[in-house]
Amino acid sequence: MKILVIRPSPEGEELVNMLKYIGILSWNFSCFNFFPSISPLSLSHKIYELYKSNIIIISSKRSVYYTNLYLNQNNLCWPLFPDYYSIGKSTAMFLKKYIKKKFLFQKKKTVKI
Template identity: 35%
Template sequence: MSIPTILVTRPSPAGEQLVNRLRTLGLMAYHAPLVNLSPGNDLTRLPVLLQAMQPGDLVFVLSQNAIRYIHPLLNRNKLSWPAKLTYYAIGRSTALALQAVSHLPVNYPLNVSTSEGLLALPELQRVNGKQALLLRGNGGRALLGETLIIRGAKVSYCECYQRNPVYYDAHKQSAYWQHARINTLVVTSGEMLQQLYTLIPAYYRSFWLLHCRMIVVSERLAAYANRLGWHDVRVAEGADNDALIRELQ
């Protein structure tokens, strides 16, 4: 492939940060977020939910976006992350972000930033009688919660943020991206992948979109991209911007 011209679809601020870093490295990159973020419907309930948990109960933080909304809420209420709980993160970047604001240990899978990787941790094989609180956005995969229930945990969810679709003029945006010679796409969720596929009209999809290289963050997402018609799909080592830059270079 020729020198990459990259379209980053992840929401702000991470999407803008990634584009700025790529441009600093001399690469052509554009930002077109397919979702924007807002506070979740359950966010204000979270302090009560955390305080009601017992020592040793489990808290799962499923993205850095959750921390972005939770930590300011705790600060405003003069609260801290309860030290009596055991914390898990979906991947290294989320774990480091949580450690930075909570000053507490956070467990995470070392090799893959996925629900499957998290569920493979030895300490999560037997969770009988534990309360498990999943801090996440609206919707998302049910695998983590369903598996923890099978293993004996009592699972509850807290919607800490919402992903809201960003709407574009399909023909105008497709023509602009093709004219800009976009040939590499960065997509970090199945929701955004489906939205991108649906946004682009069939003509542009056949002659341009499906011929772009696709950079994704999990094997599951790569398989989905293949089913939709992409052939050149690469999986980054993680979902953080550092891993994406390594793959793009």
Template identity: 30%
Template structure:
């Protein structure tokens, strides 16, 4: 199977799968870098008052934000309420800071997060959303409709890794890869258009595709995939549980 998610999560997933007796290879499609906007993080946190909200969109967001605060020798304000899109980012935030983090128990999406009862009566609050460059705006838009003043902080940005498509296609076919793990629409499209047309039709879309959201499954169907399996979340633990049984 081929794991496309970036390091370090992708590396860790491959290592765990190999240790469990599975054949797995890593082809990271993007690399993440800290954003210049991190320099505004402290100022934006200081604008928040008691019981205001901080939202963590991904593990990368919390990793880069926490790293910035640590370098500045500052701590996350304990007076705020912290939320994360999913369990993995919430547990990471808790591990790094010791703070309590709220997250949906079922699913890892803005839709699931917005169903939390504590986010229903929040008119007049301020919110800071920690995300990557060009992050989806649905969370912020719904919060604004609920009367929240929303600010964003871009904590990191992604850059595509350039590969020789024909060379990689030949290598993956030779390895006998028949299962792909892709955790974002951006990476799925990148993988699809990376490969020459003959590899797409004869091999790529014939592989079993593991995705982590309905949105991603929809994109895959539009590109031509038929054998699509939905993982519970993008967390490595859930992915391993699924991959060991296919």
């Protein structure tokens, strides 16, 4: 089995190293990375969209971290109206530190062969 990991750095490299350690051939190819924005104009428009959203899908802890950093620097809070969906329980638990709301996330299923 060969696995292509598309997580951003450094988490992608960490996962590849763990997989290689247990004997699974894998590579990391980051399709995206997260950095703080230097353009307040583009972010201000995105924040408006965040507040008028009905559903917010959280893809990673890093996206939560940088969004929360921006919100704090601009004296804003996470919107409470939308439904939040998380890709992974750990990401949901990370976001729960910042907003007190129920989250939906995919539960891992174990399949026996």
